[in-house]
Structure formats: structure tokens, C-alpha cells
Amino acid sequence: MKLSPSINDLIEALRCLPGVGPKSAQRMTLHLLERDRQGAETLSGALSQALERVGRCKSCRNFTELELCELCSDPRRDHTLLCVVEAPGDVMALEQTASFRGLYFVLMGHLSPIDGIGPEDIGLDRLEERFRSEAIREVILATNPTVEGEATAFYIAQRAQQEDIAVSRIAHGVPLGGELEYLDASTLAHALSGRTPLPGESSK
Amino acid sequence: MANELEPAWLLHRRNYGDSGFLVDILGLNSGRISAVVKGGRRKARGGSYAGVLQPFTPLLVATSGRGELKTLSRLELAGASIDLAGERVFSGFYLNELLVRLLPKFVSCPTLFALYGGTIDALVVTEAELDLRKFELMLLEELGYGLRFDTDANNDPIEAASAYLYDPTAGFLPRAFGLEGAWKKEGRLQGDQLLNMADWLFNGDGLDGSNRQSLKDLTRLALQLQLGDRPLNSRKLLKAFRWREEPSKNPVQHAPRDE
Numbered sequence: 001m002k003l004s005p006s007i008n009d010l011i012e013a014l015r016c017l018p019g020v021g022p023k024s025a026q027r028m029t030l031h032l033l034e035r036d037r038q039g040a041e042t043l044s045g046a047l048s049q050a051l052e053r054v055g056r057c058k059s060c061r062n063f064t065e066l067e068l069c070e071l072c073s074d075p076r077r078d079h080t081l082l083c084v085v086e087a088p089g090d091v092m093a094l095e096q097t098a099s100f101r102g103l104y105f106v107l108m109g110h111l112s113p114i115d116g117i118g119p120e121d122i123g124l125d126r127l128e129e130r131f132r133s134e135a136i137r138e139v140i141l142a143t144n145p146t147v148e149g150e151a152t153a154f155y156i157a158q159r160a161q162q163e164d165i166a167v168s169r170i171a172h173g174v175p176l177g178g179e180l181e182y183l184d185a186s187t188l189a190h191a192l193s194g195r196t197p198l199p200g201e202s203s204k
Numbered sequence: 205m206a207n208e209l210e211p212a213w214l215l216h217r218r219n220y221g222d223s224g225f226l227v228d229i230l231g232l233n234s235g236r237i238s239a240v241v242k243g244g245r246r247k248a249r250g251g252s253y254a255g256v257l258q259p260f261t262p263l264l265v266a267t268s269g270r271g272e273l274k275t276l277s278r279l280e281l282a283g284a285s286i287d288l289a290g291e292r293v294f295s296g297f298y299l300n301e302l303l304v305r306l307l308p309k310f311v312s313c314p315t316l317f318a319l320y321g322g323t324i325d326a327l328v329v330t331e332a333e334l335d336l337r338k339f340e341l342m343l344l345e346e347l348g349y350g351l352r353f354d355t356d357a358n359n360d361p362i363e364a365a366s367a368y369l370y371d372p373t374a375g376f377l378p379r380a381f382g383l384e385g386a387w388k389k390e391g392r393l394q395g396d397q398l399l400n401m402a403d404w405l406f407n408g409d410g411l412d413g414s415n416r417q418s419l420k421d422l423t424r425l426a427l428q429l430q431l432g433d434r435p436l437n438s439r440k441l442l443k444a445f446r447w448r449e450e451p452s453k454n455p456v457q458h459a460p461r462d463e
Contacts (some may be wrong), residue, residue, distance in 0.1 A: 065398050113297045113438035114216045114304055147259045153292045158240060184255055186285045 006035070034129045044059075059122050059130070062106045064086050071104060080137035084127070084156055086110055086144055094142065102140070105130070109144060110152040116163045119155065127156065131163040138166040205453055210234065211262040211282060213320060214256035214257055216243040219245065225257060227276065228304050229265060230320060235311040236303060238268050253279055253377040262322055264367040272309070292327045294445065295336060299323060302343060306430050313346050333416060340423040341405065347430060351375075352401035353424070364396040370422055372429035373425075391425050393418055 014025040034039040051102055056062070057069035064070070071077065081102025091104050106124040119125065130136065131175060139160045143149035157167045173191035174183060212231040220226040225241040244250035244253040256263070262282035267274035288296045299320065307313070323339045328330035344350050349372070354362055357375040362368070366404040376398065397418055403409040411419065
């Protein structure tokens with residue numbers, strides 16, 4: 001069946017979304033046109049507004065409409081604690097834990113020489129500048145536990161130590177509610193090597 | 205060979221589609237292959253492959269498909285992943301980048317495969333400088349550009365007292381071949397250095413510091429011809445990393461071209 005060009009364009013455009021194939025794109029298009037024109041208008045407004053306004057925070061590189069994002073400008077947060085993550089989604093995940101009160105730095109990727117991604121491409125020059133210009137006490141490296149993530153963490157750790165900043169790496173290990181039997185060997189090995197003494201034990 | 209498990213190393217992985225990976229693998233029998241891992245990032249059935257498909261992890265893989273791009277049909281862990289600490293992981297990336305850039309696909313090279321594993325193992329405990337050199341030499345050999353340390357470009361034996369110039373396309377040119385004054389410093393070696401390198405490679409003799417450096421320059425020169433104008437990113441990364449530790453060696457200022 002030949003569809004009108006506008007409909008086709010919309011179907012094609014929707015396919016850029018993750019998890020959306022031709023069939024779901026078609027469903028979405030027809031839904032928007034048939035049943036929810038109001039919603040479609042809101043969507044298109046929100047989309048163009050976000051594209052126009054949202055940029056990167058000059059301090060943490062996360063997405064924001066402001067020059068300095070809400071997190072970076074919040075005086076109640078601990079400005080001496082910096083957590084380095086790979087993606088904006090990681091910030092959201094960490095914020096949900098509500099147990100971190102410091103600031104973030106979003107790399108938007110990790111070091112990957114084969115892909116041609118070097119230190120500048122993930123903003124490490126900007127990060128080093130922050131190491132030098134701000135009173136950071138501790139850097140928490142929360143890059144992903146992949147080989148590239150570890151390499152990135154190592155690279156940043158060296159830089160931070162040169163500026164006499166304490167560096168820590170998030171722990172890797174057994175997920176809550178997980179079962180040891182079904183865990184892969186390397187995770188289990190990490191969990192073992194990164195074991196922590198029980199409270200009270202260490203004081204003996 | 206299809207559907208039979210073979211030992212393999214992951215060289216490179218990137219996301220493909222919504223839930224898959226596109227991987228470059230060095231297999232014992234199949235050589236370097238590119239394959240799609242369908243649903244590799246999906247968590248649902250039996251856990252995702254993301255944790256297993258990591259560089260420097262011994263794998264067992266089986267691929268299917270007739271085209272150039274294979275499909276990974278089975279994947280198993282063949283051992284614990286090798287933990288390259290600190291800077292040495294960059295050397296590991298260097299090996300992977302060399303292979304992805306230079307090794308042609310579907311060429312079985314069991315010796316190189318074994319040497320790759322050995323070099324990764326060596327990197328766990330040391331800088332493995334000479335292991336890296338051996339690997340580079342073996343790769344050049346596979347590519348048909350191997351270095352002969354005991355004979356010159358005319359197939360005459362290397363003489364200890366003579367000077368030679370290394371030309372990546374021809375080999376070691378003896379002094380009589382050109383005007384010595386016009387020789388660049390790059391690639392210029394003494395016969396006894398070359399003989400020392402031959403002894404190291406074939407008899408396992410030691411190699412002193414200056415000869416190590418010469419050998420490094422030599423393999424670089426040889427690889428440069430293969431790599432063309434695009435420099436290796438992992439080498440750039442390592443340089444950028446080291447530069448901060450030794451500011452005198454700023455690569456940006458006096459070596460804009462990767463040697």
C-alpha cells in the first residue's frame with residue numbers, strides 16, 4: 001500500500017528510537033494521527049523545545065537547559081565530592097539511590113582507542129581542569145566495570161592523584177538478592193577480592 | 205568448521221541495533237572474523253553476553269553464516285578474564301588495534317594466536333616490552349613483511365662492523381647501496397645490533413637497553429608502512445598518558461607525526 005509521504009516520513013522518523021521497528025513505528029504513527037492529535041502536538045512541541053534548549057552543563061557535561069545544571073549549582077550538595085560516570089543515565093540511577101550528595105562528571109562514553117575515542121573526546125581535559133581549579137577532596141570513579149571502563153577509571157585516577165586528590169572506585173560484586181551459584185566467575189572473583197570486614201571484626 | 209567451538213579472543217566490540225553486538229574476534233582456526241551477536245545485550249534469557257564478551261578473556265566461540273559477516277551462534281567462557289593492571293591495559297588495546305587494523309580476515313594463524321595469548325599473559329606481570337616486539341615481528345611475518353635480522357637486502361649475511369639502513373619495503377640496505385650522508389637517522393643500524401637482535405629472536409639471548417630501543421624503532425617503521433597515514437589511536441593514548449608523567453616528553457610539541 002502506498003502511504004502519503006508525510007505518513008511515511010513520520011514512520012521512518014520514529015524508527016530512530018531505540019526498540020522501535022517498522023511495525024511499532026507504524027502503530028505509533030497511526031495512533032498519533034487517529035486518536036491522539038493533541039498528544040502528537042505536545043510531543044512535537046516538547047521535542048523541538050528540548051532540542052533547542054537542552055545543552056551540556058559547563059561543569060559536569062550532563063544535559064541541562066541552564067549553563068550550570070541544577071545539581072552543580074545546588075549549594076546543599078557536597079562540592080568536594082565528585083563522582084565520574086559514563087552516561088547521563090548513570091547520574092539518574094545514582095540519584096535514585098539518594099545516598100550520594102556530591103557532584104557528578106559525565107564522560108559521555110569511555111576511552112576506546114580502536115573507535116578513536118581519546119581523552120579529549122570524553123572531556124577529560126575539562127575534568128583535569130576541575131581537579132586543578134576546584135577544592136575536590138575525593139573522586140569516586142563509577143565508570144562501568146568493563147575493560148574500557150576500567151582503563152578510563154585508571155586514566156582518571158592517575159590524573160587525580162597527581163593533583164593529590166583521593167580516588168576511590170565503586171565496588172563490584174554480588175547483586176542484592178542474587179545467588180552465588182548463578183554468578184559468573186569474574187564477578188564472583190571481584191566480590192571475593194573486594195570483600196569487606198564485618199563491623200566489629202576490624203576493631204579486634 | 206561451522207558450529208564447532210574454537211578458542212578465541214575478543215578484539216573489539218560495539219553495539220549493534222537495539223540489543224546486539226558487532227564483534228571482531230581472533231579465532232584459533234578461523235583467524236580474524238567479524239560477527240553479529242544477536243540479542244547479546246538482552247538480559248532476559250540466560251543472562252546477557254555483555255559480561256563475557258570482554259577483551260582479554262579466553263573464549264570459546266562458534267559462528268555460522270556464509271557471508272563475510274558471521275553470526276555468533278555459541279559463546280562460552282574458556283577461563284577467567286585476564287586482568288591487565290593500569291597502563292598495561294593500553295598495551296593490550298594496542299595489540300587489539302594492530303590486529304583489527306592489519307590482520308586480514310579469515311586467515312588462520314595459530315602461531316600468532318598463541319603468541320597473542322602469551323603476550324597478554326606476560327602483560328599481567330611485566331611491561332612485556334620484548335613480548336610486544338615479538339608479537340609485532342610475528343604479525344609482520346604473517347603479513348609477508350617479516351624482518352630478517354641475519355641477512356641484508358641482497359641476501360648477504362649481515363656483517364657486524366657494517367652499517368645498514370632499514371627500508372621497510374626492501375630490508376636492510378648495506379652501506380654501499382646509497383650515499384651514507386643522505387641517510388636519515390631513522391632506521392639506521394649497525395651490523396652487530398642486528399646480529400644481537402637475531403640472537404635474541406632465535407636463541408633467546410638478552411637484548412640491552414639501546415638495542416631494545418632500536419628494535420622498537422625498527423618494528424614501528426615496519427608497521428608504519430602497513431598502517432599508512434592513520435596513526436594508531438592506542439599509541440596516541442599511551443603517549444598522552446605518559447606525557448603528563450614526564451612533561452619533557454610532550455608528544456604534541458615535537459612529534460606531531462607518529463613515528
